[in-house]
Amino acid sequence: MNRILVWDLPVRLGHWLLAGGFVLAWLTSESEELRLVHALAGGAVVGVVLFRVVWGLVGTRHARFAGFVRGPGAAFGYLRGLLTGRAPHATGHNPAGGWAIVALLALGLLSGATGWLTYNEIGGEVFGELHEGLATAMLVLVLLHLAGVVVGSLAHRENLARAMFTGLKRGTADEAILGARPFAAIALAGWVALCAWWLAR
Ligand code: HEM
Numbered sequence: 496m497n498r499i500l501v502w503d504l505p506v507r508l509g510h511w512l513l514a515g516g517f518v519l520a521w522l523t524s525e526s527e528e529l530r531l532v533h534a535l536a537g538g539a540v541v542g543v544v545l546f547r548v549v550w551g552l553v554g555t556r557h558a559r560f561a562g563f564v565r566g567p568g569a570a571f572g573y574l575r576g577l578l579t580g581r582a583p584h585a586t587g588h589n590p591a592g593g594w595a596i597v598a599l600l601a602l603g604l605l606s607g608a609t610g611w612l613t614y615n616e617i618g619g620e621v622f623g624e625l626h627e628g629l630a631t632a633m634l635v636l637v638l639l640h641l642a643g644v645v646v647g648s649l650a651h652r653e654n655l656a657r658a659m660f661t662g663l664k665r666g667t668a669d670e671a672i673l674g675a676r677p678f679a680a681i682a683l684a685g686w687v688a689l690c691a692w693w694l695a696r
């Protein structure tokens with residue numbers, strides 16, 4: 496096992512934009528004066544999610560949904576393995592984390608969409624209530640996600656958070672991705688800015 500490139504730049508930049516956008520949206524959610532900042536941050540979350548869905552189809556090996564979304568059996572098997580200390584190390588996302596990722600992306604999109612509807616006074620109070628509920632559900636999942644990162648890092652003796660910065664994880668040479676895809680990351684940055692601006696108009 497070597498340290499190989501696993502996460503391309505769009506995955507890493509997208510992750511930290513998503514995390515930053517989510518945290519900023521939370522911190523500004525109560526304030527009327529900061530509503531524009533809130534909408535910009537939430538709009539960035541939506542932009543990352545939309546890009547990530549496409550990247551999950553055409554991106555590099557470990558970014559593809561087909562590579563990490565596994566059946567419920569594999570996910571529960573992995574969780575059971577964590578309890579007995581025998582969870583197999585995954586070069587990309589583990590099977591349980593894969594489902595958390597799909598749910599986080601879905602909740603990011605739904606929170607953003609209901610926020611936008613409320614922002615534009617479409618549909619009345621219902622969407623406002625739904626927006627708060629979805630955002631809260633996402634917060635719960637983010638906390639579970641953080642717990643998963645800590646438990647996974649300990650179980651596999653690998654700093655998974657650092658890997659989200661460097662892109663490097665343990666794996667065999669043939670599992671490495673061939674390039675970091677910097678141009679796609681630049682496109683992502685532009686797209687996220689556009690979405691944030693458009694949704695906060
Ligand atoms: C605060 C909001 C956050 C959200 C919404 C979030 C969401 C996500 C998503 C969607 C992914 C999948 C990445 C991809 O394949 O594109 C992911 C992976 C990951 N996140 Fe987060 N994240 C958040 C915060 C954090 C923080 C603060 C850390 C570090 C302490 C972190 C560490 C990781 C790691 C290590 C992975 C890869 C897990 C693996 O090895 O399979 N995340 N996160």
Ligand code: HEM
Pocket residue numbers: 516517520521524525530533534535536537538540541603604606607608609610611612613614623624626627630631633694695
């Ligand atoms: C996806 C990330 C987002 C998160 C986590 C989030 C979170 C929240 C939360 C927790 C509240 C409730 C605050 C309270 O009254 O206690 C809220 C309110 C609100 N958000 Fe978001 N939001 C997001 C995205 C957006 C977007 C993209 C927009 C608009 C474009 C938006 C517009 C609003 C508006 C207008 C309210 C006030 C609703 C009301 O008074 O009923 N949000 N948001």
